[in-house]
Amino acid sequence: MQVKLLFFASLKDIVGSRQLQLDLPHGATIEDVLTELEASYPRIRDYRPVVLTAINEEYVDQRTPIHEGDELAIFPPVSGGEVDSVPLIISRLGELYQITRDVIDAQNISRQLLRGEDGAVCVFEGVVRNNSKGKRTLHLVYEAYETMALKKLEEIGIFVRQVWDIDSIAMIHRLGHLDIGETSVAVIVTSAHRRAAFDACHYAIDKLKKVVPIWKKEFFEDGYDCRRCQGMRLKRLAWTYKDCPVYYLTLVSHDRKRLFANDLVHTAFKDFGKNAIHHGVTVGQYVLMPDHIHLFAAFSAEAISVSVWVKSLKNTLSKCLRSNNIASPHWQKGFFDHVLRSDEADVQKWEYVRHNPVRAGLVASADIWEFQGEVYALEFSR
Structure with a gap:
C-alpha cells in the first residue's frame, strides 16, 4: 500500500525532503515505518525516543496501524522553519485562529474582538529576542505542519471557551523569516472580567507551545540550531504511569x-x-x-x-x-x-x-x- 510521509524541522533536514511516498505491506505500523527509515537515514535513530507522529492530522502512538492513503507526519517535539502555502484561517463569532506569514497586528485584532460588554482584554505576544543560550541571535525561521497546526489552535480555543467565562479568543502564529523584535505568536482573550481573561490566555499559550506542530530554527552569528523544545511527549493511550494518576x-x-x-x-x-x-x-x-x-x-x-x-x-x-x-x-x-x-x-x-x-x-x-x-x-x- 502507498503511504505519504511528511517530515518537519530537523527530520526534514535529515531526510533531505519534506515529503516521501513509501510502499508498505498491509498491517504495517508506524514503528515499522521508523525502522525502515532508519535503514536509509541512520540519524533518525537518535530521534526515536522523542519523535512525535500524526496520521491524518491527529496525534497517534507509534504502534498505530497505517492504512492505504494515510498521511503520516513525523516530527520532533513541538515548538517553534518554512513551507510553501497560503495563510490558513478559521474565523467565526468570538473566535479567530490563523497560521500566517504576514505581520501580526495584535492591537488591531483586539479592537476587532472587543464588544461593549467586555471589561477586560488580555494580549500575549511572543517576540523574537536577540539572544539564546548565550549566543547572539540574528533571526528566526518558523516552520509548521500547517493544516494540523490550525486544527490544534482551534481545538485549544474551543476548549478554552468551554472552561472559562470569556467572550472571544484569537490565536495567531506567524511562519517564515522573523527579525528581532517581530511578533511570532499572539493570543488575545476578551471577557467581562480580568481573571477569566488572564487564566484563559495563560492556559492557551502554554498549551499551544506543547501540542501545536510548529518549530523554529534559530540563526546565530556562528550558524543555526533547529530548536527541539520540551514539547508534548505522547504516551500510549492504553497505559498510565505512576506520575499519571x-x-x-x-x-x-x-x-x-x-x-x-x-x-x-x-x-x-x-x-x-x-x-x-x-x-x-x-x-x-x-x-x-x-x-x-x-x-x-x-x-x-x-x-x-x-x-x-x-x-x-x-x-x-x-x-x-x-x-x-x-x-x-x-x-x-x-x-x-x-x-x-x-x-x-x-x-x-x-x-x-x-x-x-x-x-x-x-x-x-x-x-x-x-x-x-x-x-x-x-x-x-x-
Whole structure:
C-alpha cells in the first residue's frame, strides 16, 4: 500500500525532503515505518525516543496501524522553519485562529474582538529576542505542519471557551523569516472580567507551545540550531504511569434531576471524552445514570487540573441540555473524586458502579445498560 510521509524541522533536514511516498505491506505500523527509515537515514535513530507522529492530522502512538492513503507526519517535539502555502484561517463569532506569514497586528485584532460588554482584554505576544543560550541571535525561521497546526489552535480555543467565562479568543502564529523584535505568536482573550481573561490566555499559550506542530530554527552569528523544545511527549493511550494518576469521579445532577441517561447526553459525553486526550486527560470506563455520572480518567503531567477539566465537562453537557430546552441549573456543586492505586482497586470500583443500573431497578443485567462504555483502556504500570 502507498503511504505519504511528511517530515518537519530537523527530520526534514535529515531526510533531505519534506515529503516521501513509501510502499508498505498491509498491517504495517508506524514503528515499522521508523525502522525502515532508519535503514536509509541512520540519524533518525537518535530521534526515536522523542519523535512525535500524526496520521491524518491527529496525534497517534507509534504502534498505530497505517492504512492505504494515510498521511503520516513525523516530527520532533513541538515548538517553534518554512513551507510553501497560503495563510490558513478559521474565523467565526468570538473566535479567530490563523497560521500566517504576514505581520501580526495584535492591537488591531483586539479592537476587532472587543464588544461593549467586555471589561477586560488580555494580549500575549511572543517576540523574537536577540539572544539564546548565550549566543547572539540574528533571526528566526518558523516552520509548521500547517493544516494540523490550525486544527490544534482551534481545538485549544474551543476548549478554552468551554472552561472559562470569556467572550472571544484569537490565536495567531506567524511562519517564515522573523527579525528581532517581530511578533511570532499572539493570543488575545476578551471577557467581562480580568481573571477569566488572564487564566484563559495563560492556559492557551502554554498549551499551544506543547501540542501545536510548529518549530523554529534559530540563526546565530556562528550558524543555526533547529530548536527541539520540551514539547508534548505522547504516551500510549492504553497505559498510565505512576506520575499519571487515575481518578474515579462522580458528578451529580442538581436536585437529583433525571438528566443524563439519554442518547443526546451520551453522545456529547463520548465526544468530549475522545477530545480530552488532546489536553492530557485519558477517559476510561464510565456509566451514565439518570441523575449522576461515574467515570474513570487519567491525568498526565501535562493535563489541566481535575477541577478545571470537570468544570469543562459540566459546561459541555449543560450546553447539550440547553440545546434540548432543559433549563439550568443542571449540576450539584462540586464533584466527588478518589485516586485509584492499583488495577485491583480499579476493577473493584468498576464492578460496583457498572451494576448501579441493576440496583436502581433500571435493567435486569448490567451488560444491557446502554449508557455505559469505555473511551480508552486504562492500565497501571507495574
